Amino acid sequence: MGNINSSVRRKISTVKKRQQTGSGSNKAVSALLIVDVQYDFIDGSLALKNCPSQHQGEHVIPIINRILDDIHFDVVVYTQDWHTHDHISFFENLPLRAHLLAKDSKSIDELKLFDTAVFVFGDDTVDKKLRVEQILWPTHCVQHSHGAELHKDLSIVKTNRSREVFHLLKGYDSDIDSYSAFWDNQKIRETSLNSKLKESNVTHVFIVGIATDVCVYSTALHAVENGYKTYIVEDACRGVDIGNINLRLDELIKRNCIVIQSGDVKTRL
Ligand code: VGL
Numbered sequence: 239m240g241n242i243n244s245s246v247r248r249k250i251s252t253v254k255k256r257q258q259t260g261s262g263s264n265k266a267v268s269a270l271l272i273v274d275v276q277y278d279f280i281d282g283s284l285a286l287k288n289c290p291s292q293h294q295g296e297h298v299i300p301i302i303n304r305i306l307d308d309i310h311f312d313v314v315v316y317t318q319d320w321h322t323h324d325h326i327s328f329f330e331n332l333p334l335r336a337h338l339l340a341k342d343s344k345s346i347d348e349l350k351l352f353d354t355a356v357f358v359f360g361d362d363t364v365d366k367k368l369r370v371e372q373i374l375w376p377t378h379c380v381q382h383s384h385g386a387e388l389h390k391d392l393s394i395v396k397t398n399r400s401r402e403v404f405h406l407l408k409g410y411d412s413d414i415d416s417y418s419a420f421w422d423n424q425k426i427r428e429t430s431l432n433s434k435l436k437e438s439n440v441t442h443v444f445i446v447g448i449a450t451d452v453c454v455y456s457t458a459l460h461a462v463e464n465g466y467k468t469y470i471v472e473d474a475c476r477g478v479d480i481g482n483i484n485l486r487l488d489e490l491i492k493r494n495c496i497v498i499q500s501g502d503v504k505t506r507l
């Protein structure tokens with residue numbers, strides 16, 4: 239009984255304290271996720287201007303910098319696609335894994351850049367086999383290469399008393415791609431992002447960067463799944479495939495992700 243009473247008392251006093259400081263449980267704790275603003279997507283091997291959308295990836299940079307200047311975020315995260323040279327997602331590496339192509343996949347001779355290959359991993363017991371559909375991208379964002387660096391014009395903010403900043407590398411397992419900043423594409427391994435955001439009590443996640451229909455999309459999907467109020471800042475993102483961008487955004491909207499413009503971020507906090 240004594241325990242129950244004291245825990246009730248503790249709760250009441252916490253509520254009172256919150257009321258006094260104005261920091262109720264409704265207070266938004268915000269994170270800005272800056273996805274893959276790397277040279278290879280801007281003027282390198284996977285530059286968006288060479289993709290079906292013909293977008294210029296560099297246009298996101300001044301918009302993201304303005305958001306960082308104008309708005310306080312409790313947490314800022316920079317992600318980088320960070321592949322090994324023998325990565326499964328590179329078209330050029332197809333010969334390394336020709337033996338893993340599924341029977342119903344296009345053959346090595348038929349497969350072209352940007353096509354989807356189907357690989358099968360695992361031992362001979364059917365239930366342990368892992369079927370992996372993989373888009374074959376040009377070699378990009380190889381670890382420690384110039385193309386994998388964050389663009390020099392992107393503002394890199396520092397941790398201070400009121401703001402946590404961290405950098406997250408993804409896609410470094412040779413055999414598994416990782417579009418999302420939360421999970422690899424097979425959802426086998428989780429990154430540290432969710433636990434870091436939860437540690438900081440983040441409630442609201444704003445996502446900017448490249449590419450709208452690939453890494454931004456997957457990151458947003460998992461942000462919603464992980465219970466964050468999730469915003470995509472549309473004009474601060476650019477995508478690979480114009481036909482896909484709107485489909486992906488519509489899909490996200492159906493899952494309660496909110497698509498906004500950079501001028502509206504402030505009003506959401
Ligand atoms: C991405 C294609 C391949 C992205 C990463 O960052 O959106 N796109 N790897």
Ligand code: ZN
Nearest residue numbers: 319327379409
């Ligand atoms: Zn990649």
